[in-house]
Amino acid sequence: MPVYEGNTIEEATTKGLRALNLSKEEVEINVIADAKKGFLGFGKKLAQVSIEPTVSEQIAEAVAETVEDIIVTDEEVKAETAVEELLSAKSDSSEPKVLENLNDEEAITELALYLTNISKELNAPALVRLERKDGLLVFHLDTDKQGILIGKHGKVLNAMQYLAQVFVHRVAENKLSVVVNVGDYREKRQAILQRLAERTAEKVKQTGRPVFLEPMPAFERKQIHFTLSKDDHIKTHSEGDEPYRYLVVEPAKKHY
Numbered sequence: 171m172p173v174y175e176g177n178t179i180e181e182a183t184t185k186g187l188r189a190l191n192l193s194k195e196e197v198e199i200n201v202i203a204d205a206k207k208g209f210l211g212f213g214k215k216l217a218q219v220s221i222e223p224t225v226s227e228q229i230a231e232a233v234a235e236t237v238e239d240i241i242v243t244d245e246e247v248k249a250e251t252a253v254e255e256l257l258s259a260k261s262d263s264s265e266p267k268v269l270e271n272l273n274d275e276e277a278i279t280e281l282a283l284y285l286t287n288i289s290k291e292l293n294a295p296a297l298v299r300l301e302r303k304d305g306l307l308v309f310h311l312d313t314d315k316q317g318i319l320i321g322k323h324g325k326v327l328n329a330m331q332y333l334a335q336v337f338v339h340r341v342a343e344n345k346l347s348v349v350v351n352v353g354d355y356r357e358k359r360q361a362i363l364q365r366l367a368e369r370t371a372e373k374v375k376q377t378g379r380p381v382f383l384e385p386m387p388a389f390e391r392k393q394i395h396f397t398l399s400k401d402d403h404i405k406t407h408s409e410g411d412e413p414y415r416y417l418v419v420e421p422a423k424k425h426y
Contacts, residue, residue, distance in 0.1 A: 186221040277342035294318035332413035380420035
């Protein structure tokens with residue numbers, strides 16, 4: 171845990187925040203020692219603080235690992251704006267209302283066309299490939315502009331995931347579970363979610379306080395929930411509305 175020094179606690183804290191490039195709201199600050207003036211130049215001690223990113227900030231860092239080789243461009247910013255508009259318009263004319271009660275293969279075909287059209291709208295045209303895996307329908311979007319369809323911290327991809335699930339639930343006769351993937355983002359993300367679950371559990375047990383994770387798709391929340399269900403000291407539940415539903419990790423028993 172990094173330790174920062176200064177003539178005062180405030181000065182030490184400021185140095186630490188600058189070094190980490192974070193704000194006070196994004197970190198936990200622990201005072202190790204207050205400053206001592208000493209006497210006649212002897213015994214003087216600097217103030218010391220330790221600064222650690224909060225779990226939420228660590229989550230953002232972990233997610234960023236999956237797209238660390240992608241530079242955020244103006245195109246990606248525009249894509250995030252466009253996908254937000256698609257989310258807000260999901261109940262309007264953005265989805266063909268004439269399609270309903272389709273069999274599985276018909277629904278899959280229509281969803282592939284739907285995702286193809288979205289990728290074009292985001293200026294990152296993609297070829298859609300289907301993979302059937304462990305009861306899931308995985309739609310791989312092959313494109314030369316992966317960064318646009320993933321977005322910062324997976325924001326665009328998760329929005330497309332939500333739109334795809336809503337679409338298929340509306341047009342398909344049967345309940346189908348779909349996953350939208352770009353490159354190997356989901357595979358990398360799976361390993362990160364495992365580390366995130368373990369890290370969050372330790373944080374909750376150390377502090378005795380609940381931790382609120384960032385919004386994520388349902389199948390990712392289920393992965394974390396399944397991992398932590400093995401820990402008798404931890405319990406989890408979801409709050410909020412899709413696509414901004416998030417997981418709460420808290421102690422199994424309250425400590426007073």
